[in-house]
Amino acid sequence: MMLKELEIEGDVDLSIENEKIIIRPLRSKPREGWDRAFGLMHEWRDDALLMSEHIDAEMEDWEWK
Numbered sequence: 001m002m003l004k005e006l007e008i009e010g011d012v013d014l015s016i017e018n019e020k021i022i023i024r025p026l027r028s029k030p031r032e033g034w035d036r037a038f039g040l041m042h043e044w045r046d047d048a049l050l051m052s053e054h055i056d057a058e059m060e061d062w063e064w065k
Contacts, residue, residue, distance in 0.1 A: 008023070010026065011026040011029075012025055012026055013025075
């Protein structure tokens with residue numbers, strides 16, 4: 001109801017500034033342009049995995065380094 005009064009439709013961005021909750025209309029879409037960026041990474045051969053796909057991240061003693 002409050003967003004309607006402010007004429008804010010669609011998705012919003014929430015942030016905290018100086019102990020206040022700030023609500024702003026979302027100007028861009030999340031992940032917008034990622035498909036192009038990933039395509040360029042592939043062209044430049046910069047899309048190699050950074051860790052083995054065989055690592056079991058659920059192991060108790062496994063941790064990020």
